[in-house]
Amino acid sequence: MRCDDVRKTLLEAWSQDLAESARTHLGGCAECRLYARDLGRLRAGFAALAEEPVPEPSWGFAERLLRRIEEAADMPTFAEEFFERVGRRVVYVAGMLALMLILVLAVPSSGPLRGPTAAELYWTQSDVASVGSDASFGDESLENSDAVQAPSATEESESANKP
Amino acid sequence: MPGPVDQTSEEVQWIKAAQRGEREPFGFLIERYQRRVLSHVARLVRRHDDVEDIAQEVFIKVFRALRTYNFQSSFAAWLSRVTVNQCYDYLRRERASRIDFDWQVHEGEQEEFDTRVERAEDGSPDPERQAALRDLVGKLLNRAPAEDRIVLGLKELEGMSVEEIAEILELNLSTVKVRLHRARKRMLEDYRSLGRGK
Numbered sequence: 504m505r506c507d508d509v510r511k512t513l514l515e516a517w518s519q520d521l522a523e524s525a526r527t528h529l530g531g532c533a534e535c536r537l538y539a540r541d542l543g544r545l546r547a548g549f550a551a552l553a554e555e556p557v558p559e560p561s562w563g564f565a566e567r568l569l570r571r572i573e574e575a576a577d578m579p580t581f582a583e584e585f586f587e588r589v590g591r592r593v594v595y596v597a598g599m600l601a602l603m604l605i606l607v608l609a610v611p612s613s614g615p616l617r618g619p620t621a622a623e624l625y626w627t628q629s630d631v632a633s634v635g636s637d638a639s640f641g642d643e644s645l646e647n648s649d650a651v652q653a654p655s656a657t658e659e660s661e662s663a664n665k666p
Numbered sequence: 667m668p669g670p671v672d673q674t675s676e677e678v679q680w681i682k683a684a685q686r687g688e689r690e691p692f693g694f695l696i697e698r699y700q701r702r703v704l705s706h707v708a709r710l711v712r713r714h715d716d717v718e719d720i721a722q723e724v725f726i727k728v729f730r731a732l733r734t735y736n737f738q739s740s741f742a743a744w745l746s747r748v749t750v751n752q753c754y755d756y757l758r759r760e761r762a763s764r765i766d767f768d769w770q771v772h773e774g775e776q777e778e779f780d781t782r783v784e785r786a787e788d789g790s791p792d793p794e795r796q797a798a799l800r801d802l803v804g805k806l807l808n809r810a811p812a813e814d815r816i817v818l819g820l821k822e823l824e825g826m827s828v829e830e831i832a833e834i835l836e837l838n839l840s841t842v843k844v845r846l847h848r849a850r851k852r853m854l855e856d857y858r859s860l861g862r863g864k
Contacts, residue, residue: 514847514850514851514854515847517850538854541854541857541858542850542854544799544802544857545803545806545850545853545854545857547795547796547799548799548800548802548803548804548806549803549818549822549823550822551796551797551799551800551803552709552800552803552804552807552822552823553709553822553823553824553825554796555800557701557704557705557708557709558704558708558714558717558718559701559704560700560701560704560718560721561718564696564700564718564721564722565693565696565697565700567722568696568722568725568726569689569692569693569696571722571726572689572692572725572726572729573689575726
């Protein structure tokens, strides 16, 4: 038997007799003998601990306990406890949804429906103002372009008189 | 007071009455099982100051959950299950908070253990040897993970069979055996790593 097998056997056997092969190995292996000795110490320690007296219930233990149970007589039943627990979760979820809804409405840029932010509104207004100030140039250029492109009334009459 | 005659049917009556919310029959159940619960708690938790408080919590939980008891397992096993769960929660909380430093083994203590155990094995009176080994294993248990403490406590201190432990922990036999093997091995390794086993 190998050392690992013997040690496994020692742990499994605990307080039972060892197989002959394991005992033979222990006879020739000092390391495994130490292992067995330590295990024996643990076993003896457990046995000594198990002999320690268990504390007796103090005087009036059951009465005090029953009084505590009486005091907690208004404790919720299993069904009440269940519904209370489930109900509490529903309230938490509803609260979270409401909070999310409020956040979506309060912060437009973060929601799926984008609304104009204050900055966007500012720039839009300034764009309108600048377009308004550029309007005269636009008109002139339009007039100029008309003057270039549209033929004059005299040109039209001359061309009509041509054969 | 509960009588010893015809325990099973009597107990069933008490349980059914307590399930309807009656206090007095539950008092009989407390009287009958208080020592068992205290024994479990004392051996699994090993903090004498808290034993009664934990036991009271166990019975309050039992009273509250009694409606869910369906007589599929024995009441004793069901009660032990609630007790073990309560102890497990306590041990995990204690380990997480590390409210005391009793679990630590200091270097001075290591030497003291060595000396005491060696001397005890060299022919000292038996009580001295027993005390040395009891202290040693007590310290090692306090350092062990909650899962190991539960399974070792039930087996080695409460003297339960693997079958009984399996019923209480709602595990199959092979799982209990594996856990037990692992817990013993870990404890032995812890002992040897402290330098005493070499």
